Structure formats: structure tokens, C-alpha cells
Amino acid sequence: MITLADVAKESHVSTMTVSRVLHHPEQVSDEVRQAVQQAISKLGYKPSRVGQALSQQRQFAIQFLILEDIQQVDPYYAKLLLYIADYLREQGYTLEISHDLTDHSSQVDGTFVSGARQQDLPLLTKSSDPIVSYGQLDQTIKYVDIDNFQGTYQMTHYLAKCGYQNLLYFGLDLNEAFAISREEGYLQAMTELNKMPTIFRIDNTEQTAANLIEQLIITDNSAIVAATDRIAIGALQQLLHLGIKIPADVGVTGFDGVFINQISLQHLTTVQQPLKKIAQSMVELLLGMIEKRPGKSTLIPPQLSIAQTTRALEEK
Amino acid sequence: MITLADVAKESHVSTMTVSRVLHHPEQVSDEVRQAVQQAISKLGYKPSRVGQALSQQRQFAIQFLILEDIQQVDPYYAKLLLYIADYLREQGYTLEISHDLTDHSSQVDGTFVSGARQQDLPLLTKSSDPIVSYGQLDQTIKYVDIDNFQGTYQMTHYLAKCGYQNLLYFGLDLNEAFAISREEGYLQAMTELNKMPTIFRIDNTEQTAANLIEQLIITDNSAIVAATDRIAIGALQQLLHLGIKIPADVGVTGFDGVFINQISLQHLTTVQQPLKKIAQSMVELLLGMIEKRPGKSTLIPPQLSIAQTTRALEEK
DNA sequence: GTGAAAGCGCTAACAC
DNA sequence: GTGTTAGCGCTTTCAC
Numbered sequence: 001m002i003t004l005a006d007v008a009k010e011s012h013v014s015t016m017t018v019s020r021v022l023h024h025p026e027q028v029s030d031e032v033r034q035a036v037q038q039a040i041s042k043l044g045y046k047p048s049r050v051g052q053a054l055s056q057q058r059q060f061a062i063q064f065l066i067l068e069d070i071q072q073v074d075p076y077y078a079k080l081l082l083y084i085a086d087y088l089r090e091q092g093y094t095l096e097i098s099h100d101l102t103d104h105s106s107q108v109d110g111t112f113v114s115g116a117r118q119q120d121l122p123l124l125t126k127s128s129d130p131i132v133s134y135g136q137l138d139q140t141i142k143y144v145d146i147d148n149f150q151g152t153y154q155m156t157h158y159l160a161k162c163g164y165q166n167l168l169y170f171g172l173d174l175n176e177a178f179a180i181s182r183e184e185g186y187l188q189a190m191t192e193l194n195k196m197p198t199i200f201r202i203d204n205t206e207q208t209a210a211n212l213i214e215q216l217i218i219t220d221n222s223a224i225v226a227a228t229d230r231i232a233i234g235a236l237q238q239l240l241h242l243g244i245k246i247p248a249d250v251g252v253t254g255f256d257g258v259f260i261n262q263i264s265l266q267h268l269t270t271v272q273q274p275l276k277k278i279a280q281s282m283v284e285l286l287l288g289m290i291e292k293r294p295g296k297s298t299l300i301p302p303q304l305s306i307a308q309t310t311r312a313l314e315e316k
Numbered sequence: 317m318i319t320l321a322d323v324a325k326e327s328h329v330s331t332m333t334v335s336r337v338l339h340h341p342e343q344v345s346d347e348v349r350q351a352v353q354q355a356i357s358k359l360g361y362k363p364s365r366v367g368q369a370l371s372q373q374r375q376f377a378i379q380f381l382i383l384e385d386i387q388q389v390d391p392y393y394a395k396l397l398l399y400i401a402d403y404l405r406e407q408g409y410t411l412e413i414s415h416d417l418t419d420h421s422s423q424v425d426g427t428f429v430s431g432a433r434q435q436d437l438p439l440l441t442k443s444s445d446p447i448v449s450y451g452q453l454d455q456t457i458k459y460v461d462i463d464n465f466q467g468t469y470q471m472t473h474y475l476a477k478c479g480y481q482n483l484l485y486f487g488l489d490l491n492e493a494f495a496i497s498r499e500e501g502y503l504q505a506m507t508e509l510n511k512m513p514t515i516f517r518i519d520n521t522e523q524t525a526a527n528l529i530e531q532l533i534i535t536d537n538s539a540i541v542a543a544t545d546r547i548a549i550g551a552l553q554q555l556l557h558l559g560i561k562i563p564a565d566v567g568v569t570g571f572d573g574v575f576i577n578q579i580s581l582q583h584l585t586t587v588q589q590p591l592k593k594i595a596q597s598m599v600e601l602l603l604g605m606i607e608k609r610p611g612k613s614t615l616i617p618p619q620l621s622i623a624q625t626t627r628a629l630e631e632k
Numbered sequence: 633g634t635g636a637a638a639g640c641g642c643t644a645a646c647a648c
Numbered sequence: 649g650t651g652t653t654a655g656c657g658c659t660t661t662c663a664c
Contacts, residue, residue, distance in 0.1 A: 001373075003641055014651050019643060029649060049423050050369045051641030054656045057317075059366065061412075070398050075391030075575050082386050082415045094412050096377075099398045100405065107365050210581050230579070237581045240557070259391050263546070263579050265526050265553045319657055330635045335659060345633060367657030370640045 002045045011039035022047065049094070061094045062286065063108040067101065068115035076258035076275060077114075080134070083279030084112065091287055110286045113141075130289035132282050136177040136297070142289070143297045144281045148178045151271035151302035152185030155253050156225055158304060160193050162311045164223035164251050167193075168216075170209060170235060171227045173201040182227050182255060202231065209234030210241075218244065223251035223310070229260040232268055236309060240266075251310040267307035274300050318361045327355035338363065365410070377410045378602065379424040383417065384431035392574035392591060393430075396450070399595030400428065407603055426602045429457075446605035448598050452493040452613070458605070459613045460597045464494045467587035467618035468501030471569050472541055474620060476509050478627045480539035480567050483509075484532075486525060486551060487543045489517040498543050498571060518547065525550030526557075534560065539567035539626070545576040548584055552625060556582075567626040573619075583623035590616050 008015045013032060020027050021036040028036070039045075053059045064081060066073065085095040096108060101123050114134040116124060124131060125140055133143040152169075159167055169186045172179040183199065190197040202208040209231040218224075218239065226232035232254030236246060244250050246266060254261055257272035281298045288295045324331045329348060336344050337352040344352070355361075369375045380397060382389065401411040412424060417439050430450040432440060440447060441456055449459040468485075475483055485502045488495040499515065506513040518524040525547040534540075534555065542548035548570030552562060560566050562582060570577055573588035597614045604611045 001641090004643095005641080015641090016643075016652080017650060020650085023643085027649070032649080046423075048641050050366055050375065051656095052643080053366045054370055054640090054658095055642040055644080057656070066394075066398060070395060070402075073394045073398060075394065077394035078382075078389045078391065078397070079386060081394070081397070081413055082382060082389060085413050085415050086386075089414070089416060095414075096410050096412050097397055097401050098405070098411075099401050107362075206579060206581055233579060234581065241581070259575070260579060263522060263549055263576060265522055265550065265557070317657090320659095321657080331658075332635060332660095333633085336634085339659085343633070348633080364657050367640095368659080370642095370656090371658040371660080373640070 001048070002043045003048070004045075004051075006043055007036065007039045007045050010043060011035045059107055059109050060092055061096055061108045062088055063096045063098050063111045065098050065101070065111055065113045066115060067099075067113065067117070067120055070099070074256075074258075075260065076256065076273065079258060080275050080279055083276050084283060087280055087283040091283070093287070110290050112282060112286065113137075130286055132286040132289070134278070134282060142285060142295070144278055144285060145178065145297075145299055146271075146273050146278065146302050147299035148181035148302075149185040149188070150299075151255060152182045152225055152227070153189045154185075154302065154304060155255075155269075155271055156186050156189035157193070158306075158313075159223040159225065159251055159253065159310065160189075160195075161313055162223070162251060163314045164221055164311070166219060166222040167195060167198075167225060168218075168222060169197065169199045169225050169227070170212065170231050171199055171201045172204055172231075174204075179227060186225055204228050204230050206230055206234030206237065210238035213238040213242070218250055220249045222249075223253070226252065226254050229254035229256045229258075229268060229270055232270065232309075233260060233264055236264060236266070236268065247309050247311045253310060257305050261305070261307070266309055269307045269310040270305050272303045272305040274303055317364070318359045319364070320361075320367075322359055323352065323355045323361050326359060327352045375423055375425050376408055377412055377424045378404055379412045379414050379427045381414050381417065381427055381429045382431060383415075383429065383433070383436055386415070390572075390574075391576065392572065392589065395574060396591050396595055399592050400599060403596055403599040407599070409603070426606050428598060428602065429453075446602055448602040448605070450594070450598060452497075458601060458611070460594055460601060461494065461613075461615055462587075462589050462594065462618050463615035464497035464618075465501040465504070466615075467571060468498045468541055468543070469505045470501075470618065470620060471571075471585075471587055472502050472505035473509070474622075474629075475539040475541065475567055475569065475626065476505075476511075477629055478539070478563075478567060479630045480537055480627070482535060482538040483511060483514075483541060484534075484538060485513065485515045485541050485543070486528065486547050487515055487517045488520055488547075490520075495543060502541055520544050520546050522546055522550030522553065526554035529554040529558070534566055536565045538565075539569070542568065542570050545570035545572045545574075545584060545586055548586065548625075549576060549580055552580060552582070552584065563625050563627045569626060573621050577621070577623070582625055585623045585626040586621050588619040588621040590619055 004015045004018050007018045088095050110130040133141050135145050136143050171183045236252045254268045254270035257270040261268035261270045277300050285295045320331045320334050323334045404411050426446040449457050451461050452459050487499045552568045570584045570586035573586040577584035577586045593616050601611045
């Protein structure tokens with residue numbers, strides 16, 4: 001391993017000078033700086049993170065704590081993780097993944113968390129280093145999330161503009177912040193549209209959505225605002241099975257827009273999670289907190305991804 | 317932060333004795349050991365990974381290098397990552413994720429890699445620390461993979477036992493080891509069954525599979541062995557669209573068995589990636605290599621996941 | 633069975 | 649502008 005000392009010897013200066021070239025180059029004379037930089041590239045020197053960590057009492061490591069059950073992990077985590085890893089790397093940080101709350105005492109400068117439940121909160125907040133959650137948790141923990149309310153709100157209005165008259169909400173049977181916000185977005189839009197809301201609450205599976213469709217009489221010119229892509233896909237398949245024309249007779253929209261919306265032959269119109277922006281905000285917020293520049297929880301505006309399960313907009 | 321020295325002071329011994337209690341407890345007298353252990357739990361001491369790393373020249377960190385394009389990342393990576401993280405943690409290692417080959421010089425004891433291409437190999441092998449690949453790459457890099465050949469081989473035989481006469485292979489238009497092995501598994505089974513193989517090679521998308529179905533005349537009593545779940549889902553949907561009865565008239569099987577197979581209302585019969593076992597083998601192999609106990613590349617036996625797109629087995 | 637000293641790679645604080 | 653010193657937390661080596 002090439003160390004600072006090697007570079008120092010090669011360029012006939014002290015280790016401190018080399019260290020300064022790396023961190024405070026303006027404090028070093030041009031001449032020396034160039035010599036040192038040459039030595040660095042000649043030897044292929046890379047600073048040891050461990051050495052830095054020890055002397056600075058910082059790890060330059062961030063942890064992503066995934067608290068969901070391993071069977072339930074949504075397919076989009078991989079993408080979110082990669083985006084976060086990329087942003088962190090730009091800032092000189094490493095991303096560790098972890099799946100266990102007891103592990104949280106692990107040695108990192110900060111933690112991202114997702115899928116935490118009420119009972120996890122005490123353990124989470126016990127730690128002194130900064131935490132940012134993906135998704136709203138409670139008042140004490142900063143979070144970044146898609147603007148769930150805006151997602152269903154905008155989608156409901158959009159469906160009305162497409163000319164669908166009867167707008168049904170297929171929501172989640174969950175007492176979680178995101179589920180409630182999505183339902184409220186739909187409700188608010190329906191109020192503004194002067195329409196009677198119709199809300200069903202079911203599990204997040206294709207099958208329960210299909211079962212629900214079977215039990216209902218879905219009239220032409222209806223549209224289904226689903227709280228997730230999985231629900232939307234289940235509804236879509238059952239509607240097609242019943243011979244209903246999508247999107248001509250009935251429209252279907254989902255929520256999330258990662259993978260699942262692209263599985264069906266008719267790609268799903270959906271509210272897209274802007275994962276890249278979410279990742280960026282999460283990194284900014286957490287690194288800010290680490291550097292004592294506290295920021296605020298952020299809701300990222302959703303993006304409607306218009307595909308093949310909704311009609312074209314009506315011309316005025 | 318609680319350090320070794322704190323524990324040493326608390327229990328009136330030297331830091332070395334505390335260190336020994338942790339790593340070579342048999343070298344310490346019962347009396348002292350118990351006193352030290354009490355002090356450790358009283359103070360809540362956790363060894364600093366950084367301190368250990370620096371003095372042992374080991375990081376206790378493993379990197380997972382995901383070289384796939386971020387848009388292409390398969391949904392099951394999140395699961396694989398979590399399983400690996402869990403196994404590593406049991407062994408006292410941390411998992412970092414990384415998405416950039418230049419980052420590979422990062423400071424870890426070993427690397428898992430997936431999605432590497434030919435052009436990545438030189439950079440990969442340049443590194444001196446051990447590498448284990450998820451999926452076969454070339455002769456020089458150890459890998460763990462599902463036994464792709466066995467997967468399609470067993471599935472093809474299974475379909476024959478279900479009474480399907482005409483077995484078609486919907487393969488991948490890719491010159492990658494896994495794609496070739498899956499095709500060969502089908503071929504071998506067809507040879508043993510004394511049937512003429514029929515192979516199509518397409519992109520890994522639902523749409524191309526659906527298009528292919530449209531162009532073919534699929535007779536009753538056929539079954540489609542697909543190289544991936546996405547291809548299978550595309551074929552399945554188009555067959556249903558054409559009014560063909562699944563699984564009575566035609567059978568469809570996929571490959572991978574993570575998420576996508578459960579999206580359709582009729583869950584897909586598929587060759588399941590045993591991700592948990594794969595993770596375990598990858599961890600064993602890599603940690604073995606790190607500790608100079610070189611192991612061998614491993615093919616994990618696939619598991620057929622029989623669901624609703626294939627008939628019941630014929631009774632003899 | 634236990635302790636003292638030295639060193640892993642790096643940098644902040646203080647000399648010069 | 650540059651070098652010296654000391655110390656971050658831990659373990660290896662060598663004494664005792």
C-alpha cells in the first residue's frame with residue numbers, strides 16, 4: 001500500500017506537506033505542489049480512508065438501513081440505493097447497507113432509513129448521529145418523500161380532463177402516512193371537481209384488486225385511481241379479462257412507476273417516483289446535517305407518466 | 317466514544333488485557349476476564365472498526381459492485397443485497413455498495429461484482445484483493461450462479477411430464493454465458509425427449525415476446541419455455557389476449573422468480589433463483605478467499621416454482 | 633497471565 | 649511555506 005509517507009519521501013517533503021496539497025493546496029507553494037502531485041500520480045497514491053477516519057473522527061460512511069421485511073422489499077430499492085451511492089461517492093462518502101436495527105450502532109456518520117415502524121422509533125432516535133428517512137415517519141425524524149398528496153391529486157384532475165366521468169379510488173388498507181396522503185389527494189381533487197368520491201381500501205396485491213373489480217360493476221367512462229402500481233395492474237388485468245376496452249372505456253392509473261408499470265403490455269399510466277431527485281435530496285439533507293447545516297424535510301413533486309391505460313387529453 | 321482504554325481503566329487492567337478478552341479469552345484468567353466483561357457491558361463498549369482496521373490492515377468491509385446500467389438494474393438486486401448484507405454481518409463484515417468501476421480501488425477486503433462485461437475485466441482483475449462474481453464471467457474470476465442449464469433442462473422435462481407436446485423456447489438474443497446455458501438446458505432436454513427443438517431469440521421485454529406470439533401459430537398442447545420471467549409474462553398476456561386458455565391449452569414458464577412472476581393474476585410457473593443460497597455461497601466463497609482458503613465457483617441448483625401457468629402433472 | 637512500547641495512516645496544532 | 653509532534657483506537661511483539 002502506498003502511504004502519505006511514500007509520497008513524501010518521493011517528493012522530498014514532509015507528510016504534512018503532502019496532506020496539505022490534498023486538502024489545503026493554497027497553503028503550498030506552486031513549485032512544491034506540482035512536485036507532490038507528480039509523485040502522487042506516479043505512485044498511484046490513494047488516501048487511506050481508515051487513516052483519515054481515525055485522525056478526523058469521521059468515517060466518511062453512510063448507512064442505509066432497510067427495515068422492511070426481506071420478502072417485502074420493493075423492487076425499486078435497488079435503484080434508489082444506486083442513485084444514493086452515486087451521489088454519496090461524489091461527496092467522498094461510502095454507502096453501507098444494513099438490514100438490522102441493532103446494527104445501527106455501527107460506525108457511520110449518518111443513517112438513511114426506510115420502512116421504519118412506530119416500534120422502531122425509540123431505537124432510531126437513540127442514536128446521536130443524523131438520520132434521514134425515506135418517507136414520512138414522525139415529527140422528530142427528517143424525511144424526504146415524493147409528494148404523495150400531489151400525486152393522486154394531479155392524477156385525479158388529469159383523468160377528469162381526459163373525459164372520464166366516474167373516478168374510483170383503489171386505496172391501501174394501511175394506516176401509514178403515505179397511504180393517507182394519497183387518499184387525501186384524491187379526495188381534494190374530487191371535491192374541487194364537484195364529484196362524489198368512491199374509496200375502496202385493499203391490500204397491495206394484484207389479486208385483491210382483481211377481486212374488487214369482479215365485485216363491482218364498472219360502467220363505461222370510469223377510471224380507477226390506484227394507490228400503487230400493483231393494485232393498478234391487478235385491476236387492469238381483470239378489466240381486460242372482462243373484455244373492457246382500456247383506455248377507451250375505462251382508464252387505470254397507478255402509483256410508483258418503477259418496473260411494475262412497464263410489465264403489462266399496455267404500459268401503465270402512473271405517478272412516477274422521481275427516485276433520482278429523491279436520492280439527491282436525501283444525500284443533501286443528510287450531509288448537511290452531518291456538517292451542522294440542518295435542512296428541512298422535503299416533498300419532491302411527483303411526475304405523471306402518461307402511458308397506455310388512459311385516453312388522450314380531450315381537445316378543448 | 318467508549319474506547320478500549322476506558323474499559324481498561326474501569327476494570328483496572330491494561331488495554332492489552334481487554335483486547336485479549338475480546339479476541340483470545342483463553343489467555344486471560346477467569347477472574348480478570350469476568351471483571352473486564354462486566355466493564356465492557358457496563359460502559360457499552362463497542363470496538364472501533366476503524367481502530368481495528370488500522371492496526372490489522374483489514375477493513376472488515378466488502379464491496380458489492382453493480383456494473384449494470386442504473387436503468388436496467390433487475391428488481392431482485394435489492395433482495396440479493398439484503399441477504400448478502402445479513403450473512404456478512406454475521407461474520408462481522410460490512411457491505412458497501414458501489415456502482416462505479418473506478419471506485420474499485422476503494423478500500424475493502426473483497427469485492428462482489430455483477431453485470432460485468434468483457435471490457436470491464438482488465439480493470440477488475442487488476443485489483444489484488446479477492447473478487448467473486450454473481451454470474452459466470454470468465455475463467456479467472458470465481459463466481460456463484462444459479463445452475464442455468466439445469467433450470468431450463470428440468471423445466472423442459474417437467475413440461476413434457478405435464479403432457480405438453482410442442483415445446484418452444486423463447487430465448488435471449490444475447491451472447492452471455494447465462495443465456496447460452498439456459499438455451500443448452502432446453503436443447504439437452506429436447507434431445508432426451510426425442511423432440512425437435514424450436515428456438516427463438518428476442519430482447520428481454522414483454523413487448524417483443526408478445527409480438528413473437530402474434531406472429532406464430534401456437535397450437536393447443538404447446539408450452540413455452542421462456543428464458544426470463546419478462547419474456548414469459550409478455551407471452552402469457554398475449555396468449556390470454558388471443559383467448560387461449562392457460563394452462564389448459566398452452567403452458568408458459570419463466571426464469572428468475574423474483575417479483576415479476578407474481579405480478580400477473582395467474583402466477584407464473586418459473587425457475588426460481590435461490591437468492592438466499594446464492595448469497596450464502598457468495599459470502600462463504602469470498603470470505604474464504606480473504607482468509608486464504610480458496611474455494612470453487614459454485615452453481616446453485618435451481619428450484620422449480622410451480623404455479624398457475626402450467627397444468628398439473630399427468631397421473632401415470 | 634499481564635503489561636509496555638511501538639506502529640498502523642493520517643491530520644490538527646503548533647513551531648520555525 | 650514547511651516541518652515536528654502528538655494522538656486518533658487498536659493489536660502485535662516482546663518483556664516480565
